[in-house]
Amino acid sequence: MEIIAERMSISVDDAYDLFGNQLLEEYETLYSAFESVVTYPDEFLEEFSGDWTETFMEVAKENVAPPTVQIDGILEMTSSAPDGMDRVKNALLKGLEAADGDAVEITCVGCPKYRVVVTAGEYKEAEETMRRVSDAAIKDLLSNGGTAALKRESK
Numbered sequence: 001m002e003i004i005a006e007r008m009s010i011s012v013d014d015a016y017d018l019f020g021n022q023l024l025e026e027y028e029t030l031y032s033a034f035e036s037v038v039t040y041p042d043e044f045l046e047e048f049s050g051d052w053t054e055t056f057m058e059v060a061k062e063n064v065a066p067p068t069v070q071i072d073g074i075l076e077m078t079s080s081a082p083d084g085m086d087r088v089k090n091a092l093l094k095g096l097e098a099a100d101g102d103a104v105e106i107t108c109v110g111c112p113k114y115r116v117v118v119t120a121g122e123y124k125e126a127e128e129t130m131r132r133v134s135d136a137a138i139k140d141l142l143s144n145g146g147t148a149a150l151k152r153e154s155k
């Protein structure tokens with residue numbers, strides 16, 4: 001709150017009077033308010049207005065990382081074709097293309113197993129991305145005569 005008050009050239013007490021107490025009432029902690037701003041900026045702006053919102057949002061973005069979730073699975077992919085390694089590689093690249101810009105990493109954990117790690121803001125979003133990536137990779141390799149399956153590890 002001190003940083004915001006300083007940037008707005010007002011006292012900390014004035015900042016609490018202007019918007020701080022309202023945020024505490026809504027979010028219980030200022031950190032929760034900061035997380036909300038970083039995760040859902042549009043919703044925050046629909047609920048709150050004033051000269052202070054821009055400064056509050058800047059400080060939040062500078063100091064709070066949005067919460068993320070990470071899920072993973074193992075793609076088991078094989079091809080007995082003479083160019084089987086290239087077919088598996090191309091299938092994995094198709095999977096990455098299907099990620100459509102979402103945060104996905106595929107690494108080899110020992111042939112024929114490839115770890116797919118998806119990072120997203122929410123589990124539902126991560127699961128959808130995992131489905132798109134694995135479906136695209138599996139479909140590509142199966143259509144080229146290989147075998148493929150996604151295995152999910154329970155933790």
